[in-house]
Amino acid sequence: MLQEFFSTTVLIGILASGIRLATPYLYAAIGETIGQRSGVLNLGVDGIMLMGAFSAFYVVFRTENLFLGLIVAMIVGGLMGLAMAFISVTMHAEQGISGIGVYLFGLGMSDLLFQKLVNNVETVQGFPEIHIRYLSDIPYIGEIFFQHNILVYLAYLLVPIVGFILNKTTFGLKIRAVGENPQAADTLGVNVALVRYITVTVGGVFSGIAGASLSIALLNVFQQNLTTGLGFIAIALVYFGGWRPLYVMAGSLIFSFVNALQVWVQVLGIPIPSDIAVMMPYLLTIIVLVLSAQRARQPSALSKPYMRSG
Amino acid sequence: MRNYVNSLIDGLFPLFATLAALAVGAVMLLLLGANPLVGFGALLQGAFGSPNAWADTAVKATPLLLVGLGICIAFRSGVINIGGEGQMIMGALASISLGLSFPSAPGIIIVPLALILGFVAGAIWGGIPGFLKARFNVNEILSTIMMNVIAVQFMNMLLRGVLIDQNQLGAAKIPQTARLSTAFDLPRLVPTRLHLGILLAVLLAFLVYYFLWRTTVGYKIRAVGLNRFASRYAGIKVEQYMVLSLLLSGAFSGLAGAVQVYGVTHFMITDGTAAGFTGSAGFNGIVAALFGQLHPLGTIPASFLFGALLVGANQMQRATQVPAALITALNGLVVVFVVSSEIYRQQRVRRRAIAEMKKQEALASQTKG
Numbered sequence: 001m002l003q004e005f006f007s008t009t010v011l012i013g014i015l016a017s018g019i020r021l022a023t024p025y026l027y028a029a030i031g032e033t034i035g036q037r038s039g040v041l042n043l044g045v046d047g048i049m050l051m052g053a054f055s056a057f058y059v060v061f062r063t064e065n066l067f068l069g070l071i072v073a074m075i076v077g078g079l080m081g082l083a084m085a086f087i088s089v090t091m092h093a094e095q096g097i098s099g100i101g102v103y104l105f106g107l108g109m110s111d112l113l114f115q116k117l118v119n120n121v122e123t124v125q126g127f128p129e130i131h132i133r134y135l136s137d138i139p140y141i142g143e144i145f146f147q148h149n150i151l152v153y154l155a156y157l158l159v160p161i162v163g164f165i166l167n168k169t170t171f172g173l174k175i176r177a178v179g180e181n182p183q184a185a186d187t188l189g190v191n192v193a194l195v196r197y198i199t200v201t202v203g204g205v206f207s208g209i210a211g212a213s214l215s216i217a218l219l220n221v222f223q224q225n226l227t228t229g230l231g232f233i234a235i236a237l238v239y240f241g242g243w244r245p246l247y248v249m250a251g252s253l254i255f256s257f258v259n260a261l262q263v264w265v266q267v268l269g270i271p272i273p274s275d276i277a278v279m280m281p282y283l284l285t286i287i288v289l290v291l292s293a294q295r296a297r298q299p300s301a302l303s304k305p306y307m308r309s310g
Numbered sequence: 311m312r313n314y315v316n317s318l319i320d321g322l323f324p325l326f327a328t329l330a331a332l333a334v335g336a337v338m339l340l341l342l343g344a345n346p347l348v349g350f351g352a353l354l355q356g357a358f359g360s361p362n363a364w365a366d367t368a369v370k371a372t373p374l375l376l377v378g379l380g381i382c383i384a385f386r387s388g389v390i391n392i393g394g395e396g397q398m399i400m401g402a403l404a405s406i407s408l409g410l411s412f413p414s415a416p417g418i419i420i421v422p423l424a425l426i427l428g429f430v431a432g433a434i435w436g437g438i439p440g441f442l443k444a445r446f447n448v449n450e451i452l453s454t455i456m457m458n459v460i461a462v463q464f465m466n467m468l469l470r471g472v473l474i475d476q477n478q479l480g481a482a483k484i485p486q487t488a489r490l491s492t493a494f495d496l497p498r499l500v501p502t503r504l505h506l507g508i509l510l511a512v513l514l515a516f517l518v519y520y521f522l523w524r525t526t527v528g529y530k531i532r533a534v535g536l537n538r539f540a541s542r543y544a545g546i547k548v549e550q551y552m553v554l555s556l557l558l559s560g561a562f563s564g565l566a567g568a569v570q571v572y573g574v575t576h577f578m579i580t581d582g583t584a585a586g587f588t589g590s591a592g593f594n595g596i597v598a599a600l601f602g603q604l605h606p607l608g609t610i611p612a613s614f615l616f617g618a619l620l621v622g623a624n625q626m627q628r629a630t631q632v633p634a635a636l637i638t639a640l641n642g643l644v645v646v647f648v649v650s651s652e653i654y655r656q657q658r659v660r661r662r663a664i665a666e667m668k669k670q671e672a673l674a675s676q677t678k679g
Contacts, residue, residue, distance in 0.1 A: 043451065047642070091650040096390045096451055100596060101645030108638025115633040116342060224635075225583070232455040239449060275467035282459045286442070289456075293447045 008140070010268070014260045015144045019152065022249075022256035023218065024049070024210040024227075026155040028234035029241070029248045030162050031206025037166060037243055038199040039179040039301035042084050043099025045207050046231025047106020052077045052211030054110040057222040058117060060124045066216060070151075073212035074205045080106065081204015085197045092305035103231075111224045118222070126220040127151055151209070151217045156249070158206075163245040175199055179299035182306040192306050207231065233285065240288050243299060251288070255281050316662060323655050324601045327647035328615075335640045344630035356625025357618035365502030369574060371617030373398070373566040373588070375511040377595025378602065378609040379518045380436075380562030385604050386522060387555035388535035389443065393436060393454030394563040394592025395584040396461030400435040401428035401564025402571045402587065403468055406578055409490040409571075410473065417493040424494070425510075425568050432564015433557045435461065440556030444549035450556060458592070462584045469580045486579035496573040505573035511613075514562070518606040531555050563592060590638070594620070597641050600648050616641065 028045050035042050056073035060066055080102065087098045127149035136146035166172040177185040178195045186192050210231070215222050237255065241248030262277040336346035357367050377394045384391040405428035409420055439453040469485040478484050496505040522528035533541045534551045542548045567588070571578060580586055598616050602608030619641070623634035 087646055087650055092653045093646070093649040094652070097385075097596070097600065098646050098649045100392065100593065101642045101649065103642065104593060104597070104645065105639050105642030108635045108640070108642060111635035112633050112639060115635060225585070228583070229455065229459060232452070236452045236456065239452060273467055273471070275463040275470070279460050279463040282456045282463075286448075286453055286456045289448045289452060290442060290446045293449070 010264055012140055012143050014257065014264055016147070017263070018253065018257035018260040019144065020148055020218065021259055022252040023152045023155045023213045024230055025234050025237060025252040025255060026159070026249060027206045027210035027213060028231055029237040029252055030155075030158055030245055031203035031210070032235055032238045033241070033243055033245055033248055034162060034166070034175065034206075035196075035200045035203035036238055036302055037179045037299055038175045038196050039182065039299055039304065039306070040085070040088050040196050040200050041095045041099065041303040042081070042088075042102075042200055042203055043096055043232075043235065044080070044084055044102025044106065045099075045203075045210075045234055046227050046229060047103035047110075048077050048080045048084075048204050048207035049211035049214070049227050049231045050106045050110040050225070051080060052208030053215035053226050054114055054211070054222055055208075056212035057124060057215035058113070060126075060216050061118065061122055064125065066127055069216050070209065070212050073208040075208070077208015077211070078201050078205040081201040081207070082197070084204065085200035088200070088305065089193050089196045092307060095303045095305075107225060110222075110226075114222055114224065121221065121223070123221050124216060126215075127217040149217050151213045155213070159245050159249045166245065176299075178306075179301055182301050186306075186308065196306075210234070233282075236285050236289060239298070240285070240292050242292060242297075254288075255285065258284055316658070320603075320655050320658065323651045324603065324612075324644075324648050327651050328601070328644050330647050331640050331643040334643055335636065338636065338639075339630065339632060342630075342632050344632050349626050349630045349632060352629035353619070353622035353626045355622070357622035359625075361500070362502050363621065365500070365504035366621045367614060367618045368508045369503050369505065369617075370589075370620050371613040372505075372507045372511050372573070373570055373591035374595045374598045374616055375508075375515065375609060375613035376566035376569065377563045377591055378599035378613055379511075379515055379606055380432075380559035381596050381599035382518060382602075382604050382606050382609060383522065383531065383555050383562070384559035385599065386535045387531040387552055388538060389440070389552050389556050389559075390451050391436060391439075391454055391556055391559045391563075392451055392593075392596070393439060393457045393560065394566075394595050395588050395590070396454070396458035396592070397432040397435045397560040397563035398567035398570070398588045398592050399461040399465050399584060401432040401567030402578060403465060403473075403567075404428055404431035404564070405568035406487060406490065406571050407468075407473065409494050410487060413491045417491070417495075420494055421496065421572060424572060425565060428568025428571075429561045429565045432567065433561035435564065436560015437553065437557035440553035440560075443556070444553045458584060462582075465578070465587065466580050466582060469578060473578070475577075484579070487577045489577045490572070492576075494572060495576060496569070503574070507569040507573040510569065512610060514565075515606045515610050518562075522606065527551075527554070563595070566591060566595070589620075594641060597645050600645060 052073040060069035405424040442448040602612035
């Protein structure tokens with residue numbers, strides 16, 4: 001049985017599905033990274049993802065237009081991000097708790113709309129796999145890396161882009177300054193509130209895409225609580241990655257590989273109780289949090305509302 | 311007198327926040343083609359329309375109150391416990407294991423022991439994130455969320471395995487336990503579904519109030535929440551108190567799970583999710599506690615309010631065809647509105663403090679002169 005497990009088909013399967021499954025985590029976690037670097041902890045990611053997943057699904061279900069579905073998910077996600085920005089920046093609300101409010105809202109609202117507008121197990125035709133010419137024909141490598149749908153490719157493309165923006169551009173510098181020392185940034189003429197509004201809204205857009213990647217690219221269905229807490233894992237991955245996009249990606253990949261491994265363990269009937277197998281990625285996340293909490297330093301102003309003292 | 315009025319107004323802020331959320335709910339009902347008056351009327355009818363409805367509301371309020379009490383302790387010490395769901399599950403599992411293991415033991419022994427066991431199991435499940443926070447600086451929001459998922463899988467494993475009803479083994483293998491002996495049912499108070507748990511929860515609310523405001527340990531827990539650095543400077547072992555408050559917080563959620571099993575369900579079944587057992591009480595308890603201004607006594611009416619919303623939602627669904635999920639969405643809005651209105655409450659407090667200081671100064675200069 002173990003020999004079967006280590007056959008090339010299985011290994012390729014694990015690697016390919018690990019790369020694919022990391023997609024929603026990547027979008028959500030990269031979006032959250034941008035927000036947290038500017039000092040805002042958005043715990044509502046899962047709720048935003050659910051709303052994004054539903055709206056994308058519904059639009060595609062009605063119109064069969066995948067890109068329209070994606071755009072609507074981005075808009076819905078952006079609006080919810082904007083709401084979170086208003087709550088945390090303008091209203092100075094406690095971010096850990098208001099995020100739970102946003103989560104509950106998204107959880108209830110997506111369920112409500114689904115029951116009211118669809119209320120059936122329906123599937124849609126999601127984004128098709130794109131086999132990249134020549135590259136996808138390379139043995140093994142092609143199957144692992146170059147036979148995915150467009151949202152998968154875009155997710156990985158996003159990582160260096162966001163990394164570049166954060167680290168090499170003036171706007172990235174402003175984001176980091178606002179997250180580390182908003183007082184100082186303010187004195188130098190950086191509009192703290194504006195920067196945070198932008199980062200949290202963009203984070204919301206990414207969460208919307210993350211939801212859409214589930215409902216119109218990977219699973220192609222919608223149901224109540226489709227994400228099952230995936231957004232919260234994404235937040236943990238931000239901590240794991242020490243707020244650096246490249247490391248966040250590494251975390252998402254490790255998490256997804258373990259998840260894919262776990263699925264294969266069950267498919268092959270290896271005698272590990274399936275519940276323990278499902279537990280593994282979460283246990284691993286806790287262990288990794290323990291290890292990474294020592295070395296990573298979070299943005300100093302994270303989850304602290306900024307008020308000009310007068 | 312003036313102080314009294316002021317604190318009354320402070321206490322009204324969550325009410326305004328809820329009214330705002332309900333107003334949004336009314337608009338949503340309109341958009342969904344339902345008459346808000348009919349919808350909210352049905353909601354009230356469902357929650358309070360009959361003795362049975364009252365009882366169901368109280369039954370729904372019980373886990374919210376118990377979880378909410380734990381949330382009061384945790385949030386007062388400045389740690390955020392989002393692990394109520396998992397802690398409830400662990401409390402339920404521990405307590406039901408005891409009852410299933412000794413089916414012919416007298417209830418008077420088993421029931422108190424089972425509740426204590428649930429309390430302890432929840433404490434352990436909440437204490438682990440507390441320890442990780444104190445020792446390794448692991449963010450407790452994240453670790454409690456992870457612990458939720460692990461608890462769900464643990465429940466699924468036990469209900470499919472050692473705890474499964476023997477009758478299910480040959481048959482459909484539905485992951486559920488046998489029913490607990492009827493001797494272990496929490497006593498019913500009146501001929502409804504109302505059980506002793508609600509009295510226990512209210513009693514504990516007073517106890518938690520006493521604990522937080524009238525004991526040294528409670529004082530230190532609040533001090534740590536108000537100012538971690540000043541507390542450390544004053545010689546309070548901050549980490550120790552953060553662990554303690556997460557531990558206690560988990561304990562109350564664990565108790566909520568145990569009470570749910572012995573008072574309401576009398577067996578456990580899993581649909582694979584946490585909400586399948588908890589009905590999201592681990593989250594809604596946070597809403598209730600916030601609404602009660604993180605005050606144990608304020609959490610009592612708050613729990614009843616949200617219990618009523620949850621019970622009434624089903625009636626509303628029948629009357630208007632609007633899914634009960636609307637209430638989950640509204641709960642989210644209540645949280646958002648309550649924490650957002652906090653800034654105005656704080657401004658009021660600050661303004662009062664400044665006015666008070668000026669008065670004192672004026673008095674001092676008079677006596678000098």
